[in-house]
Amino acid sequence: MAPKPLDYESLNENVKKVAYAVRGELYLRASELQKEGKKIIFTNVGNPHALGQKPLTFPRQVIALCQAPFLIDDPNVETIFPADAIARAKHYLSMTSGGLGAYSDSRGLPGIRKEIAEFIEKRDGYPSDPGLIFLTGGASKGIMQILHTIIRNGRDGILVPVPQYPLYSATISLYGGSLVPYYLEEEANWGLDLNNVKQSVAAARSKGIIVRAMVIINPGNPTGQCLSESNLREILSFCYQENLVLLADEVYQQNIYQDERPFISARKLGLMVNPPKPGDISYLKYAAESKAVLDSLRRRAHLMTDGFNSCRNVVCNFTQGAMYSFPQIRLPPKAIEAAKKAGKLPDVFYCLKLLEATGISTVPGSGFGQKEGVFHLRTTILPSEEDMPAIMASFKKFNDDFMNQYDYKTHSRM
Amino acid sequence: MAPKPLDYESLNENVKKVAYAVRGELYLRASELQKEGKKIIFTNVGNPHALGQKPLTFPRQVIALCQAPFLIDDPNVETIFPADAIARAKHYLSMTSGGLGAYSDSRGLPGIRKEIAEFIEKRDGYPSDPGLIFLTGGASKGIMQILHTIIRNGRDGILVPVPQYPLYSATISLYGGSLVPYYLEEEANWGLDLNNVKQSVAAARSKGIIVRAMVIINPGNPTGQCLSESNLREILSFCYQENLVLLADEVYQQNIYQDERPFISARKLGLMVNPPKPGDISYLKYAAESKAVLDSLRRRAHLMTDGFNSCRNVVCNFTQGAMYSFPQIRLPPKAIEAAKKAGKLPDVFYCLKLLEATGISTVPGSGFGQKEGVFHLRTTILPSEEDMPAIMASFKKFNDDFMNQYDYKTHSRM
Numbered sequence: 133m134a135p136k137p138l139d140y141e142s143l144n145e146n147v148k149k150v151a152y153a154v155r156g157e158l159y160l161r162a163s164e165l166q167k168e169g170k171k172i173i174f175t176n177v178g179n180p181h182a183l184g185q186k187p188l189t190f191p192r193q194v195i196a197l198c199q200a201p202f203l204i205d206d207p208n209v210e211t212i213f214p215a216d217a218i219a220r221a222k223h224y225l226s227m228t229s230g231g232l233g234a235y236s237d238s239r240g241l242p243g244i245r246k247e248i249a250e251f252i253e254k255r256d257g258y259p260s261d262p263g264l265i266f267l268t269g270g271a272s273k274g275i276m277q278i279l280h281t282i283i284r285n286g287r288d289g290i291l292v293p294v295p296q297y298p299l300y301s302a303t304i305s306l307y308g309g310s311l312v313p314y315y316l317e318e319e320a321n322w323g324l325d326l327n328n329v330k331q332s333v334a335a336a337r338s339k340g341i342i343v344r345a346m347v348i349i350n351p352g353n354p355t356g357q358c359l360s361e362s363n364l365r366e367i368l369s370f371c372y373q374e375n376l377v378l379l380a381d382e383v384y385q386q387n388i389y390q391d392e393r394p395f396i397s398a399r400k401l402g403l404m405v406n407p408p409k410p411g412d413i414s415y416l417k418y419a420a421e422s423k424a425v426l427d428s429l430r431r432r433a434h435l436m437t438d439g440f441n442s443c444r445n446v447v448c449n450f451t452q453g454a455m456y457s458f459p460q461i462r463l464p465p466k467a468i469e470a471a472k473k474a475g476k477l478p479d480v481f482y483c484l485k486l487l488e489a490t491g492i493s494t495v496p497g498s499g500f501g502q503k504e505g506v507f508h509l510r511t512t513i514l515p516s517e518e519d520m521p522a523i524m525a526s527f528k529k530f531n532d533d534f535m536n537q538y539d540y541k542t543h544s545r546m
Numbered sequence: 547m548a549p550k551p552l553d554y555e556s557l558n559e560n561v562k563k564v565a566y567a568v569r570g571e572l573y574l575r576a577s578e579l580q581k582e583g584k585k586i587i588f589t590n591v592g593n594p595h596a597l598g599q600k601p602l603t604f605p606r607q608v609i610a611l612c613q614a615p616f617l618i619d620d621p622n623v624e625t626i627f628p629a630d631a632i633a634r635a636k637h638y639l640s641m642t643s644g645g646l647g648a649y650s651d652s653r654g655l656p657g658i659r660k661e662i663a664e665f666i667e668k669r670d671g672y673p674s675d676p677g678l679i680f681l682t683g684g685a686s687k688g689i690m691q692i693l694h695t696i697i698r699n700g701r702d703g704i705l706v707p708v709p710q711y712p713l714y715s716a717t718i719s720l721y722g723g724s725l726v727p728y729y730l731e732e733e734a735n736w737g738l739d740l741n742n743v744k745q746s747v748a749a750a751r752s753k754g755i756i757v758r759a760m761v762i763i764n765p766g767n768p769t770g771q772c773l774s775e776s777n778l779r780e781i782l783s784f785c786y787q788e789n790l791v792l793l794a795d796e797v798y799q800q801n802i803y804q805d806e807r808p809f810i811s812a813r814k815l816g817l818m819v820n821p822p823k824p825g826d827i828s829y830l831k832y833a834a835e836s837k838a839v840l841d842s843l844r845r846r847a848h849l850m851t852d853g854f855n856s857c858r859n860v861v862c863n864f865t866q867g868a869m870y871s872f873p874q875i876r877l878p879p880k881a882i883e884a885a886k887k888a889g890k891l892p893d894v895f896y897c898l899k900l901l902e903a904t905g906i907s908t909v910p911g912s913g914f915g916q917k918e919g920v921f922h923l924r925t926t927i928l929p930s931e932e933d934m935p936a937i938m939a940s941f942k943k944f945n946d947d948f949m950n951q952y953d954y955k956t957h958s959r960m
Contacts, residue, residue: 137785138696147694181648184644187615192613196610196611196614199609199610199613200601200610206626211622211625212622212623231595233601235591235596280558284557
């Protein structure tokens with residue numbers, strides 16, 4: 133029989149190398165268990181609405197009106213839409229020719245890019261040029277596009293923090309480049325030590341890699357830290373000296389859960405750039421909804437960090453920003469041995485056991501990168517506040533049982 | 547001074563090779579002229595809403611309600627939304643967990659894929675498996691994804707019709723594959739002659755190319771023809787024998803402007819798969835809107851083809867489907883010479899002159915591919931019916947002047 137025209141053997145090798153842990157083995161097993169009727173708590177992807185967070189009202193009103201512009205001419209429109217949402221929809225529609233169903237300029241609508249430039253200008257205090265702003269279909273597509281443009285072959289290297297969000301490792305594999313890892317310092321609250329970066333660059337260059345760009349993720353994913361201003365300045369001058377493109381992933385800039393270390397941009401575009409202002413009809417509702425979401429996430433960040441830190445052999449930095457908690461699990465040698473026997477990485481083994489026992493669907497740290505012999509898991513902080521105590525209790529019970537089974541003497545905390 | 551970390555020299559070579567004529571030199575010049583105050587008729591991209599076509603009411607009502615699900619609970623919702631749109635929005639929202647702002651399964655929502663499978667089953671009369679249906683962010687992304695998966699290196703060849711939509715040539719360049727062209731027969735109303743395909747395959751193989759897939763575009767873009775059933779059967783058995791992946795681009799399956807040659811699918815997914823049915827509240831309005839759009843496009847297809855065929859040295863097949871007209875312009879030797887002096891391809895030269903004289907923004911045939919020494923342009927058939935006579939008169943006058951300037955004796959028609 134002839135081989136199939138397209139089978140695993142004949143796929144592009146780079147496509148085969150792509151691994152995406154947040155949708156990987158753990159997620160697939162969780163989906164199976166769900167089909168079998170088990171209640172699963174999906175904390176593998178940062179998916180707040182799937183876990184009950186309600187969308188903000190004003191932006192959705194505006195989008196609905198832009199999608200169905202004939203509503204604006206309906207004499208009853210004001211019975212269900214506030215006047216400022218109607219005015220805003222008219223404003224955005226006036227920027228298009230033909231509404232949301234028409235192709236726009238490839239870079240995005242000029243009017244929207246102008247508003248983003250104004251937002252950046254206001255945020256950073258420096259002018260911003262709309263001509264240099266490109267809108268993409270989600271952050272991932274933008275990252276993929278710029279990496280595709282930079283990477284010419286396997287000798288081109290991209291500096292990526294470890295732990296990292298696996299979009300970076302996946303995209304660099306897909307386009308056949310070389311990932312040059314630099315480690316974040318867990319002991320320093322996942323801080324970025326430029327000496328690590330310099331060592332990584334030197335090691336890569338000694339292997340003939342041309343280091344071309346540096347990725348920073350701020351606030352960190354999965355690590356949740358905010359970079360300090362002095363750290364950012366160091367990074368910028370390092371990139372300038374070494375002639376590197378700086379790729380700053382700042383998608384979580386509005387998800388900050390403490391006041392000591394505010395988010396500071398390395399200069400990129402922002403989200404939700406033009407919300408209702410004080411005095412607007414929808415302002416109070418919008419402000420209350422946003423505050424409620426962020427306040428609740430802040431409380432959940434504390435509940436989760438504290439919960440993890442109360443568990444045996446678990447240690448966890450506080451989630452300063454983003455939507456994730458990334459506890460270290462100090463796996464005892466017996467557990468590592470059992471994992472090996474089962475043909476699993478130790479953290480995958482732990483996370484699978486956690487899933488089977490509790491329905492909590494997390495992502496093993498190996499999907500993000502971690503130092504040799506150190507193990508983590510990533511969970512979102514998104515389950516509802518009411519559910520959180522039960523989830524953390526369930527985790528604690530599982531972890532106790534696991535440690536009782538594999539750890540005959542208590543390990544010292546890190 | 548150090549070189550910039552990213553400049554034209556250091557870009558990925560495949561990215562540099564990407565050319566996209568529908569957004570190319572002609573489009574950029576048209577945008578400039580528009581900024582200078584000239585009235586431009588943009589017929590370079592198939593962008594119906596930008597040229598005044600109104601969106602269909604029912605789908606937009608449903609999308610608006612899905613975007614802003616709190617509207618469904620508003621006591622006044624029925625004053626501006628019909629009950630069947632509300633019911634449909636509830637139906638789609640029930641398929642999601644967390645609404646449109648939540649990540650779904652990577653392949654798309656299972657419920658939507660099930661409806662698409664039902665549509666295909668009804669359309670083709672054969673069962674369809676939702677598990678084999680993948681939703682993508684637009685047709686282009688789907689095409690890019692499958693080509694990326696197939697193409698391993700420059701020895702992998704993809705059969706592409708010429709003329710083709712430049713997405714194919716651009717994507718094959720981007721992923722470093724080889725485009726294997728097969729010519730459509732203009733004299734046979736842009737029909738596909740399998741002998742041409744076989745010759746192309748043989749020629750490619752003799753150069754060491756591994757031909758892996760065959761693209762068909764049905765209805766054709768820019769050529770507008772529908773493939774006959776017998777032609778499709780030939781193609782399918784050819785792909786089977788030669789072990790080729792068949793990539794059937796059928797995005798325009800509902801844009802058909804004649805009854806003799808109905809659209810027949812080579813088995814792929816469809817658009818707008820679940821419109822209101824007879825008896826539904828919104829059915830009459832939906833059916834009337836759809837019919838009005840298609841009837842008007844059918845009249846415009848005739849106006850445009852007839853208009854082109856009444857022009858000196860211009861010959862044009864009828865647009866059986868899709869949204870484009872692709873007339874051949876028989877450029878006289880003097881015009882070809884003048885183009886050469888101006889450093890332009892002959893069809894680019896003609897289209898630029900047309901743009902400057904009339905504001906009609908078209909795309910030169912060289913962007914889609916054409917036989918050596920034969921020249922075309924592509925225009926959409928989308929300008930409004932009222933504007934069409936003036937546009938065609940303006941084209942005719944320009945073409946007369948052009949031919950008077952460059953063609954001292956009348957050429958025979960093809």
